Amino acid sequence: MKKILTVLAAALLFAGAASAQEIANFNRGQQVVSPEVTADGITFRLVADYATVVTLTGNWMDYSAAPIPMTKGPGGVWEVTIPLLEPEIYTYNFVVDGVAVNDPVNFKVQRDGTRFLNMVFVPGKRSEVYNEAKHRGTLTTMWYDSALLGINRRMIVYTPYGYDDPKNKKVKYPVLYLLHGGGGDEEAWSSMGRAAEIMDNLIERGEAVPMIVVMPNGNPNQQAAPTLGIETSDVNFRDPAYANAYVNSLVNEIIPFTESHFRVIAKPSSRAIAGLSMGGGHTLSASQLYPSVFDYICPLSISSQDTPEIRAQLRAIKNDGYKL
Amino acid sequence: MKKILTVLAAALLFAGAASAQEIANFNRGQQVVSPEVTADGITFRLVADYATVVTLTGNWMDYSAAPIPMTKGPGGVWEVTIPLLEPEIYTYNFVVDGVAVNDPVNFKVQRDGTRFLNMVFVPGKRSEVYNEAKHRGTLTTMWYDSALLGINRRMIVYTPYGYDDPKNKKVKYPVLYLLHGGGGDEEAWSSMGRAAEIMDNLIERGEAVPMIVVMPNGNPNQQAAPTLGIETSDVNFRDPAYANAYVNSLVNEIIPFTESHFRVIAKPSSRAIAGLSMGGGHTLSASQLYPSVFDYICPLSISSQDTPEIRAQLRAIKNDGYKL
Numbered sequence: 001m002k003k004i005l006t007v008l009a010a011a012l013l014f015a016g017a018a019s020a021q022e023i024a025n026f027n028r029g030q031q032v033v034s035p036e037v038t039a040d041g042i043t044f045r046l047v048a049d050y051a052t053v054v055t056l057t058g059n060w061m062d063y064s065a066a067p068i069p070m071t072k073g074p075g076g077v078w079e080v081t082i083p084l085l086e087p088e089i090y091t092y093n094f095v096v097d098g099v100a101v102n103d104p105v106n107f108k109v110q111r112d113g114t115r116f117l118n119m120v121f122v123p124g125k126r127s128e129v130y131n132e133a134k135h136r137g138t139l140t141t142m143w144y145d146s147a148l149l150g151i152n153r154r155m156i157v158y159t160p161y162g163y164d165d166p167k168n169k170k171v172k173y174p175v176l177y178l179l180h181g182g183g184g185d186e187e188a189w190s191s192m193g194r195a196a197e198i199m200d201n202l203i204e205r206g207e208a209v210p211m212i213v214v215m216p217n218g219n220p221n222q223q224a225a226p227t228l229g230i231e232t233s234d235v236n237f238r239d240p241a242y243a244n245a246y247v248n249s250l251v252n253e254i255i256p257f258t259e260s261h262f263r264v265i266a267k268p269s270s271r272a273i274a275g276l277s278m279g280g281g282h283t284l285s286a287s288q289l290y291p292s293v294f295d296y297i298c299p300l301s302i303s304s305q306d307t308p309e310i311r312a313q314l315r316a317i318k319n320d321g322y323k324l
Numbered sequence: 325m326k327k328i329l330t331v332l333a334a335a336l337l338f339a340g341a342a343s344a345q346e347i348a349n350f351n352r353g354q355q356v357v358s359p360e361v362t363a364d365g366i367t368f369r370l371v372a373d374y375a376t377v378v379t380l381t382g383n384w385m386d387y388s389a390a391p392i393p394m395t396k397g398p399g400g401v402w403e404v405t406i407p408l409l410e411p412e413i414y415t416y417n418f419v420v421d422g423v424a425v426n427d428p429v430n431f432k433v434q435r436d437g438t439r440f441l442n443m444v445f446v447p448g449k450r451s452e453v454y455n456e457a458k459h460r461g462t463l464t465t466m467w468y469d470s471a472l473l474g475i476n477r478r479m480i481v482y483t484p485y486g487y488d489d490p491k492n493k494k495v496k497y498p499v500l501y502l503l504h505g506g507g508g509d510e511e512a513w514s515s516m517g518r519a520a521e522i523m524d525n526l527i528e529r530g531e532a533v534p535m536i537v538v539m540p541n542g543n544p545n546q547q548a549a550p551t552l553g554i555e556t557s558d559v560n561f562r563d564p565a566y567a568n569a570y571v572n573s574l575v576n577e578i579i580p581f582t583e584s585h586f587r588v589i590a591k592p593s594s595r596a597i598a599g600l601s602m603g604g605g606h607t608l609s610a611s612q613l614y615p616s617v618f619d620y621i622c623p624l625s626i627s628s629q630d631t632p633e634i635r636a637q638l639r640a641i642k643n644d645g646y647k648l
Contacts, residue, residue: 050422096423098374107438114431132554142462164585230456261488
C-alpha cells in the first residue's frame with residue numbers, strides 16, 4: 001500500500017521556486033573560458049560589452065598593488081594574461097566600472113569571511129594535496145550546547161576514511177583541534193583551507209596517521225557561520241571578566257563532547273591543537289591554561305608583539321618541557 | 325613533554341595566503357544596507373560610482389520581464405525599492421553595465437547549479453520553517469563506492485536532533501531519500517532547499533516524526549558537486565543500455581549503504597522517497613521498478629508529457645495499491 005506524503009507538502013512549497021530557477025542554469029550567457037592555466041601563463045576573460053573599465057585583482061598581488069588592467073577585444077570579451085604562478089590555489093575577482101565582480105564562468109568559489117572569491121588552481125607538487133585523494137573521509141556538521149558561552153554552537157568534524165566502516169567500529173583515533181583565524185568561522189578550514197582534502201592525502205601517503213579533526217567556531221558570540229543568519233549573542237567577550245571564555249569552552253565543553261560522540265583516544269598523547277592567526281593565539285592560550293591537555297601544539301602565522309603576556313605563554317609551554 | 329607538529333607544516337603552507345586574506349575581510353568598501361526589508365517594501369542598494377546602467381533581477385519576476393532599473397543617488401549609491409513580496413526566500417542579483425554582479429554587502433548566497441545568487445528573506449508564516457529551529461540535526465557529508473556507476477560518490481545525510489546523543493544509541497529511525505532536480509547535485513536540498521532547517525522545524529513542531537534524510541547526487545557521471553572540480557566519468561548514461569542506472573544504484577547501493585551505516589528501520593513502511601523535477605522522475609522510476617521498497621512516494625514539480633512511459637509508471641504504482 002502506497003501513501004502519498006502530505007506532511008512534506010507544506011514544507012516543500014519552496015520547490016516551485018527552485019524548479020523555475022533550475023532552468024536558468026542552462027542560460028549562462030558567457031561563452032568564454034576563464035581562467036585558463038597553461039605553461040605560459042594564466043588568462044582571465046570576462047564578457048562585458050557595455051563596461052568602460054575592467055580590471056583584475058588577486059591574492060598573489062601585494063595589497064598596495066594597482067589592479068591589473070584588462071583589454072577589450074572582439075565580442076566584448078575583456079582579457080588579460082599574467083605569468084604562470086607557483087603551484088597553489090589563488091583567489092581573484094574582476095572589477096567592472098568600480099564594482100567587484102565574481103567570474104561568472106568559474107563556479108569554483110570560496111568564502112573568506114563575508115566575501116566570495118573565485119579560485120584558480122595552479123597544479124604542481126606543492127598543490128597536489130588540495131586535490132581529492134582516492135580515499136576520502138567524512139565531514140560532519142553538528143551542534144553542541146555551550147553552557148559557558150550560553151548558546152548552541154556549530155562545529156565541523158572530519159573523520160578519516162574507514163572510520164564509518166562497520167568493520168572498524170572498535171578502532172579509536174587521535175584528535176586534532178584545528179582553529180580558524182579572525183574573520184573566519186567553523187567552515188573556514190574545511191572550505192577555504194581544504195582541510196579534508198589535505199588530511200585525506202596525507203593519510204593516504206602515510207605522512208599522517210588517521211585522525212579525527214575537530215573544527216569549531218572560535219568567535220564566542222556566534223552560534224555558527226554568519227551566512228546562516230543567526231543573531232549573535234550580546235555578551236561582551238572583550239570584557240576581562242570573560243577572558244579566555246572560548247578557550248575554556250574548547251577544553252571543558254568541546255573536548256568532552258567530541259570524546260563522548262566519537263571513537264577517540266582520550267589521552268594527552270593523542271590530542272593535538274593547531275590554529276591560524278587568531279586561532280594560533282587560542283592555541284597558545286589553551287596550552288598555557290591547560291598544560292596537561294594537549295601533547296602536540298602548532299600555532300601558525302600569529303601576528304603578535306613581544307608583550308609580557310606572550311612571553312608568559314611561551315614560558316609556560318617551555319617550562320612544561322617541549323621537543324621540536 | 326610537548327612536541328611541535330612538523331607533519332602539518334607542509335600541509336598548512338596555504339595558511340600564509342589565508343592569513344593575508346583575512347585582513348581583507350575588514351575592508352569591504354561598501355557602506356550601504358542591502359537588501360532592506362520593511363513593511364513598505366524591499367530596498368536594494370549598490371555602490372557603483374563609475375557605472376552607467378545598473379539594474380536588478382530576481383526570481384520573483386517572470387523570466388520574460390525586463391530587469392528593474394535602479395537610480396543613482398548621492399555617493400554613487402544606486403537604489404530601488406520594490407513592493408513587499410509574500411513571505412519566502414527569493415534570489416536576486418544586480419546587472420552593472422551588462423555584467424551580473426552579486427550584492428557585495430549581502431553574504432547570504434545560495435548556489436543554484438553553477439550560479440551564485442544572493443538571497444533575501446521575507447519573514448512570515450510561510451517562511452518560518454526556513455529559520456533555524458531550537459534543536460538542530462546533524463549533516464554528514466560522506467562518500468560511498470558505486471560499483472554500478474563505477475565511481476566513488478558523495479552524499480549528504482541529515483540525522484535528526486538526538487540521533488548523536490549517546491543515550492539514544494539504540495533508537496532506530498525511518499529514512500526519506502530526497503532527490504534533487506536537473507542542474508542540482510547532492511548539496512542542492514541542504515543548501516538551496518534548506519532541508520535541514522525545514523526538517524528541524526517540522527520535527528520540533530511535531531509535524532514530522534524524527535527521521536533520517538539521505539540526499540544523494542542524481543547525476544550518474546558525477547562523483548560530487550561540480551564545485552569540487554572532480555572529473556566526470558565518460559560513460560554515456562543516455563545510452564539505453566544504462567537506462568535507470570542511477571535508480572538501480574539508489575536502490576541496490578545507496579539504500580544498503582545507508583542501512584549499514586546508520587540506525588535505520590530497514591522496512592518499506594519506514595522508507596520514503598521524494599524528488600523535485602528530475603528527482604521526481606527518479607522517484608516514479610524507483611517506485612515502478614522496485615514497487616516493494618518504498619511505502620511513501622512524493623514526486624514534486626515533474627514536467628512531463630502524457631507519454632506511454634509515464635502512464636506505465638503511474639499504472640504500476642496504481643496497481644500496487646495507494647492511498648492519498
